[in-house]
Amino acid sequence: MADITAAMVKDLREKSGAGMMDCKKALGETSGDMDAAMDWLRTKGLAAAQKKSSRTAAEGLVGVATSGTIGAAVEVNSETDFVAKNDQFQSFVREVTHIALATGADAEALKAQAMASGTTVAEVLTNNIATIGENQSLRRARQLSVSQGAVVSYVHNAAAPGLGKIGVLVALESAAGDEVLQGLGKQLAMHIAAAFPKALNEADLDEAEIERERAIATEKALAEGMKPEFAAKRVEGSIAKYRKEHALVSQLFVMDGKTKIADVVAKAGKDAGAPIVLADYVRFQLGEGIEKEVGDFAAEVAAASGVPQKPKDDQPAS
Incomplete structure (x- = not known):
């Protein structure tokens, strides 16, 4: 059996993000072969991820990124809000968002894309589940683009630049100057975050x-x-x-409560000397539509400690 040194364990731990004892066991199982040990950990990580996959993941982060006439938004979920503050998780969401920006891939296609490490998004996500210890999922992704103009982003409740609980993209088609489009786009994005339109136009409503x-x-x-x-x-x-209250262009602008969004855009174009078209938008709100599990925290603590819990007044003792 190969001699497993502390330096080898440290090296594997830094490369994999796995725990010290897991790294030591992986090296022991593979006779000190670093690559084989990585594969062993990934195999065990996959098993751990499968065990966690049944747990509800409704927290996490929404990421947004833009580059001139293109923008992308991504939602990656976790079980608890604590993970959203984890550097490893934030870096993952940020990189996946930029991959979506570059490729235009939806959530399923994104999983097969390669990350900077050379491994796929799906593989890194699986390893993150194993090392962070919570179920996580790449839920949705979307790219917006215009032929001329700008795609503007906004994040509400930001946890870090470009990452937060609500992410908005606004696509403006126009020959107007970038300063005008950025200013208008930011105001429209803030409106969208607050007003939660269901579609761009009335005809697009479900x-x-x-x-x-x-x-x-x-x-x-x-x-x-x-x-x-x-x-x-x-x-x-x-x-x-x-229809008027839920279609974006006919909503009343939250900044003044009286001007329709369509009129706000038209006036901005008139002032800029170039027509501006509100071509599309994206609004991702973290956990939107996911049914969250409501647990009894006191009962969970009691169960973990082995202390029997007293029945509530309206429940008979077992």
């Missing part, structure tokens, strides 16, 4: 969602005793209001 709203409004009107013909008119009025 018709299934519109029908749900129509059914709710109809049931409410009939329950109030309105005649069907009058109820139908009120329902259509409610739907028209819903």
Whole structure:
């Protein structure tokens, strides 16, 4: 059996990010072969990742990056907010965001892309799960681009530059100067972060969602005793209001509460002497749509300590 030195263990630990005892065992299992030990750790890391994969990951970070006429947004989830403060996790999200910026790949395609280390995004993510100790997932990614103009980014609740809980991209098609587009784009992005539009235009709204709203409004009107013909008119009025409130271009600008976004963009173009088109946007909010598990922290602590917990008033003792 090869003599495993402290220097070898230290070297493997620095390369892999794994724990000291795991590195020592890996070297012992592979007779001191560093590459084989790395593979051994990755194999064990994969097993660890599979065990953690059933745990809900609704925290993490949203990353945004731009380069002139191109921008990208990525969401990477973890189980707890603590991981979002981890340098290893932040570096991973930042690099993946820039890969999305360069390639335009969606989340699934991104997993096969190579990182600076030479390994794929999926492989690095698996190793991160093993070394950080939490389930993590690359949930979504999107790239925006314009032929002329700018894509502007904004991060709300930033944990680090370009990383936070809400990431927004705004694509502006125009021949106007970059200073004008950056200023307008930043204001629009802040509006989008706050107002949460569901689509760019009214025609782009999800018709299934519109029908749900129509059914709710109809049931409410009939329950109030309105005649069907009058109820139908009120329902259509409610739907028209819903469309205006949830389509970005018809929303009222949060900065003044009275000007439609379409008019804000039109005025900016007129002042700049060049038309500006709000071509598209992206709004990623961390954990949006993920059903989070609600745990009983006291019960978890009691279970871990082996101390039996007293039943609550409305629950019989077992």
